[in-house]
Amino acid sequence: MDTKKIENLLREVQSGEIDISQALERLRTLPYADLGYAQVDLHRGLRKGLPEVVFCQNKTLPQLIGIFNKLWENHDRVMGTRLTAEMAGALLAEFPDARYDPISRLLTIARAETPEMSARFAAVVSAGTSDLPVAEEAAQTLEFYGDRVERFYDVGVAGIHRLLDKRERLVAASVVISVAGMEGALTSVVAGLVPGPVIGVPTSVGYGANFDGLAPLLSMLNACAPGVAVVNIDNGFGAAQFAHLILNQLAEVES
Amino acid sequence: MDTKKIENLLREVQSGEIDISQALERLRTLPYADLGYAQVDLHRGLRKGLPEVVFCQNKTLPQLIGIFNKLWENHDRVMGTRLTAEMAGALLAEFPDARYDPISRLLTIARAETPEMSARFAAVVSAGTSDLPVAEEAAQTLEFYGDRVERFYDVGVAGIHRLLDKRERLVAASVVISVAGMEGALTSVVAGLVPGPVIGVPTSVGYGANFDGLAPLLSMLNACAPGVAVVNIDNGFGAAQFAHLILNQLAEVES
Amino acid sequence: MDTKKIENLLREVQSGEIDISQALERLRTLPYADLGYAQVDLHRGLRKGLPEVVFCQNKTLPQLIGIFNKLWENHDRVMGTRLTAEMAGALLAEFPDARYDPISRLLTIARAETPEMSARFAAVVSAGTSDLPVAEEAAQTLEFYGDRVERFYDVGVAGIHRLLDKRERLVAASVVISVAGMEGALTSVVAGLVPGPVIGVPTSVGYGANFDGLAPLLSMLNACAPGVAVVNIDNGFGAAQFAHLILNQLAEVES
Amino acid sequence: MDTKKIENLLREVQSGEIDISQALERLRTLPYADLGYAQVDLHRGLRKGLPEVVFCQNKTLPQLIGIFNKLWENHDRVMGTRLTAEMAGALLAEFPDARYDPISRLLTIARAETPEMSARFAAVVSAGTSDLPVAEEAAQTLEFYGDRVERFYDVGVAGIHRLLDKRERLVAASVVISVAGMEGALTSVVAGLVPGPVIGVPTSVGYGANFDGLAPLLSMLNACAPGVAVVNIDNGFGAAQFAHLILNQLAEVES
Amino acid sequence: MDTKKIENLLREVQSGEIDISQALERLRTLPYADLGYAQVDLHRGLRKGLPEVVFCQNKTLPQLIGIFNKLWENHDRVMGTRLTAEMAGALLAEFPDARYDPISRLLTIARAETPEMSARFAAVVSAGTSDLPVAEEAAQTLEFYGDRVERFYDVGVAGIHRLLDKRERLVAASVVISVAGMEGALTSVVAGLVPGPVIGVPTSVGYGANFDGLAPLLSMLNACAPGVAVVNIDNGFGAAQFAHLILNQLAEVES
């Protein structure tokens, strides 16, 4: 969309020919290609209600710096996922105010205040300490999106009492992200306890016949408890996106 | 929970010692074993907000009739999934008011009126006519749960315009169930178009390297568009359960 | 071993040249081939402490009748596994005192009294009603071996309270056989609760990405709880053999 | 074929005993073994209309230098695929006029001018920036073969409008190479839009249940749109060979 | 597209505002949904140059009769694939002029003369007699599309001379469809012999470690000879579609 088209659109809004919702709708389905790189975000942000996040894995340092610079010009909050320590170092040199978390491997730059959060929250549950990177990727992504998160870590089913003790808070969550490697049984048990939807995130933690996450993936797809859907192996980010779309709608309805 | 305990609980409610929400909470986590079979439903209905549904596949006719009779004594609405024509015949002989749909293979008995539905709805999208049984299993399950559904069938990506034409209604849906066999590309495209969460249901439709649904299952788990989570192959019922949990929360917030 | 060798062996025993345990040891490793068919059983019975059981699947009716006749001449208790109704009919015509159980598909003929059982027992736990044939194959095989069994059925993790209620009895079991299809999470949870060894039996119950038992098989092999070992898919019989070897040793030590 | 046989063949051509097409046909099926190493190319070039390309992966530096030297003595254009930076360095030291592209990992040496190209072209479409190495391997191989290429990168189906905008040019292409990792849905959508044949190239880009390219491979083999055939994972070079054989025939017919 | 829009389009053509190619282009991307069922074909026919073909597998007899009637009202040639003998019987009763071939399982109805064919042709090569159904599905589909086909059957590599004898005709083909089960080696050998593109069709013929076509599928994807692309297992129809798109372009260029 060239500047001309945007001007026209805005003039139509100004003159009352179209109202805000019509304008939004048109922007939502804009040809992206006439826009500069940074405006692409606007597009996706409008369509999915998701701020832009950079998947950093396998990108070169110059590519990363370029992308972050472009985004930072146009946004108040930018996040990257799957950064190595080296990538983080290069970006921290460029953006001294950025924050990098080596566990979740997320890097965030923000000039805006975190908005005040409602009481509604997502629960992030994980089975073992080795699942922490994926669980934190999910939790911190939700926080980046402005959602409230409660964490319930190391509550694997080998000692079921640890999980049962948390039942009250889990029941209160609007959506649960259940992160588990090994055999992934946690997700079934959680889904049997809580009234809300549960998003299973299988992790590649384990050895031998875990087959890089295949075991918990199949486990969660076959969960005997109702209300489970599954995202890709180790995909904490994807689970957070999905959970945010639910929380987002609840917030919209509420307001 | 024996009758005594239930009486005590109810007396505590009567006397005001505990309020309704406390009572509900206690019932939610009741030991199930002391209850009769029918009350088990109460338990799950309370915990997950889901009415009882019977998975009929591989059950004998006497078992089915027994189960339906027990449930029908205690509920106003009962549904069974995956019924063969023979199973349906046997149950229709027993419950003349039941309705059986040979495409979705669902059988429903209901003495209650369907509740008035809000404007909020789930969209059920399917790629080809062979995906209809799974799509209808999802759609009619949602309707059994009291949710509103809009169907968008035969909108596979081989002719993308068919899908794009429906965009406006899809964007309006609170949650989308995307049912697809073959390569399952529909789910990615839908998730790229709509702002809400998308539940992918891979189907075993296809031949050769579809490998009984493995191809669309992997496809959907790897969907490049944000906001996709996946249920088991051909599991229209599971997708509907998940979708209902989202719609249910939206309704609760709204009310 | 020809008759001559057996005579010699027995004479050595009689004369005190060798004692009973030495004789047993020598019989244990006898060349089988010189014995008639029926004595083969003696061989395995001695080596593994397991009575002879016939795997009937894919055998013809004449073969089955022949095998049962031979075994019945030389034993007081004979059992067959995986019998179809047709197989059972043919054998019941031949052995009117035999008992056939259509759920476990086991057929038993016994002229001996069941020995008095000790207080020690194996627990057989199953997740859903569809796992019953495999669970009963395990339970009744143990009973055929003279072991005491307690059954805990339909205690899947979707409603964890059902399982927790049985904890006291499960803790008391010397060995637990955990039978589960779907995602097989039951086995992990059970192993987290009980102090004894747990034998996982994955079943092919489920659909789609269960992949004929692969999902619970991988699940159980990756169980996060300690003390789990696994047998082949649907192999209730094999689990019972393994459990019996443990119970047998406990009985020997005790006596 | 020794020199004598080639002389005889040429004399027959000179004397008119055989015409050019007969001579070509005989050369096409020549025993290769009597030729020196460099002439092997002549053989394949004649049979398939494809110049010689060296698959460099896993070859030692001396082997590579030897092969390139032999080919360069007998050809005007030589290309290598899958070169590491180290391999490229060694060859650039030997052939200062060579050009190495680190993204596609191709190295080219050419003393001939690129022939003038017809208006006919192949489109190379890719889903994401991570697919670039494979897409560029395809595109630059085609250019090495003397074909015209148009590139359409980063047009994944997560934002379908980006792709739809390019429809006019895609429709004009004689053949489309569709490069995609993740779930590979791009290929189905492209094949639904364009009238020509589409060659799918699954890439190993993605994580978890992508299983090193298995997900998009199965996806493309099951594409619901007509006119899709698939090459090996990450095999941009193979796709280019296939596309060139189509373009080549079109050029021959035209001329 | 409603009637009004079509009228307008045609008027613009009539008045010379747009020329035929522009009109075709617009029709090519018409919204399909406003058209009746029969015109959907027009749509795909325009986009891909492919007449409508009905995939009959898993459709009911009434569905099939309904679909064939609708298509037959609007087309001069209609074909169905994968018909059982029962399906064929039902359709032959409805369309006495239809022809059914039990080997390829194709049924064709045609009121138009087969167009005169050019000298250009596709070769269909098959390894063994068990591959015939798939090979004939490919060959007869091409003939339905108006293409010329030459068949080379039972030329598997176990006796390579049979194949070599056909070299001259194979070399002359514009495109080769290579159908093979077992290990699928035929495709590699053919691709090493001919100058044109080769489409591999793996078949599920074989036993044991053929794994329902997986062996030849992997074989063909890894073909060491250049110029091979692969379609789904047993998908003779898909190979014919792909081959037709190549032949079609050659014909267009020629004319």
Place this chain on the structure above:
Amino acid sequence: MDTKKIENLLREVQSGEIDISQALERLRTLPYADLGYAQVDLHRGLRKGLPEVVFCQNKTLPQLIGIFNKLWENHDRVMGTRLTAEMAGALLAEFPDARYDPISRLLTIARAETPEMSARFAAVVSAGTSDLPVAEEAAQTLEFYGDRVERFYDVGVAGIHRLLDKRERLVAASVVISVAGMEGALTSVVAGLVPGPVIGVPTSVGYGANFDGLAPLLSMLNACAPGVAVVNIDNGFGAAQFAHLILNQLAEVES
């Protein structure tokens, strides 16, 4: 469980309100969360009769030192599994009395005397020298648990006499752990020889179609000999846990 609750529990024991076994039972199912980290062990030790062992793989050095320090404050014997040489170095600097075995990769710290062992023992059998790390992980774990172990290494079935020679000792074992890579046939042969239960441990030793342990895993799951159950690939530790639970019960019965 806070200190108060423990005091109360102990007072009840002191006053005779509850007896020891009741107290143990209550401690066994204590909410874990009120205890400090070290007391968690108490919990599992009580439930499963297993001392605490640290799975060190993928943990950082500070994490490891922290965990070992905490455990060492509260236990007389601590063990870690899967330590790299670097990890071992760091812990040896911290705990000079620790012992590290580079073959089994186990590190042990113990201030208590090894308890006197009964005559009962577990046999650890391995097929080849490459299986030693896994076999030793099993053997030394058992020794850490206070069990007696006999080792039978390099007795693979390629030379069956080596194994047959050990028969007498194997027959005497209460439980056999059979460790094998390659095709894993050892486990079947051993189970055919001995009267006790056999725990199969497939290892990832082998190449090509061993597929990282899949071959022996499937082998052992399908073992034709009775009395085999299987743990995860390379999971010598898990096999030892399972074997210990059997030996433990035998010891309890005996005492």
Place this chain on the structure above:
Amino acid sequence: MDTKKIENLLREVQSGEIDISQALERLRTLPYADLGYAQVDLHRGLRKGLPEVVFCQNKTLPQLIGIFNKLWENHDRVMGTRLTAEMAGALLAEFPDARYDPISRLLTIARAETPEMSARFAAVVSAGTSDLPVAEEAAQTLEFYGDRVERFYDVGVAGIHRLLDKRERLVAASVVISVAGMEGALTSVVAGLVPGPVIGVPTSVGYGANFDGLAPLLSMLNACAPGVAVVNIDNGFGAAQFAHLILNQLAEVES
């Protein structure tokens, strides 16, 4: 090869221009296509030293009768594999002297005497009675080829003594065919005992994680004993062909 060419060849032999071995060599590589169907056999018989055998599975009755008639006109011995009882009935009606064996599913017609056999023999070893059909397919195919066979059935490794007792005869065999389902361990043990080559034939006998023969296939490919090569699952016929080629050479050398 037309009659003319055969005449010429024979005349050259007659005149002494070429000797028998040269003539044989030329016939061995004859173009097959000019010969009638029956002479094709001559071709393969010459090339591989193997009489013609018909793979009957999936062929129609008329096809089978036609093929057997053609072969019987030109050969003294004809065999078919994988015949159903129905196929056998139809052929026995046509060839009353044929013999059909329902276990191996082989049908043979022979007018020639079985040649006198040398002392050299192949051993066919099988693990269980369920492997008999495959073992007999191998054994009887060898006998059809004129080879001597010794059978060693039901010698699975669960009772290793049964196998060890046969060692002397196994050691005397020139080649061993080892047929085994379940985990296939028999093949490794046999190969450890005998000095000659061992051909492993995995069978699809077993259940669950046997995965239709995958378990013994992988087992045999990974056999730790030297001198094992493997054929396809259930392919007793292929094993016999391979064994015959070895016996054939030994016979040729001897003569």
Place this chain on the structure above:
Amino acid sequence: MDTKKIENLLREVQSGEIDISQALERLRTLPYADLGYAQVDLHRGLRKGLPEVVFCQNKTLPQLIGIFNKLWENHDRVMGTRLTAEMAGALLAEFPDARYDPISRLLTIARAETPEMSARFAAVVSAGTSDLPVAEEAAQTLEFYGDRVERFYDVGVAGIHRLLDKRERLVAASVVISVAGMEGALTSVVAGLVPGPVIGVPTSVGYGANFDGLAPLLSMLNACAPGVAVVNIDNGFGAAQFAHLILNQLAEVES
């Protein structure tokens, strides 16, 4: 076998109580365990006619030096397989007369002259230059065993003429080892050409859907040509062992 027993055995030979073949037979099945390490070789050499070869992969340098020293004390020829350059360096320092070949990764030490070889030979055929390490492992192992080898390299089926030119020599071979990666079609074509047995060796050469050798493995197991058996992926050594057992028997018959 202790020294005493060996002495007795030898005395019996000396006195003529037993003849050489009886003595050999008894040694062949000797308990190995009473012998020192070096005599183990004698055992296997006698049983399988195979000199001792050390599989060096994953062994430490001290282990390797120890093993080679022990073997070298008792044998005239010792070989190791899969040596890294570092391993080779360490052994060359210890055994200056050893020879190391970096392509096949074999190291040989020999004080005996290579025996004169018969005219009989094995052919080693390979598809591409990347298969050389595996092909040379096979070829040089055969030479180490004293067999004659002819090499036919780079004769892949992409240019079938290269292979056909070698037909005469291939036909003359007593056994053919066919080494191929990619799709492994070479093996089928070779088996169609030659009269002797063909041993297929799939290699892990290729990329993408080669899946580390799975593609050629399945290919070869499904070879449509008769007389093919297969060894593990990349197992040139195993193929040579198998081929040697055939050549060995031929030599024994001849002598």
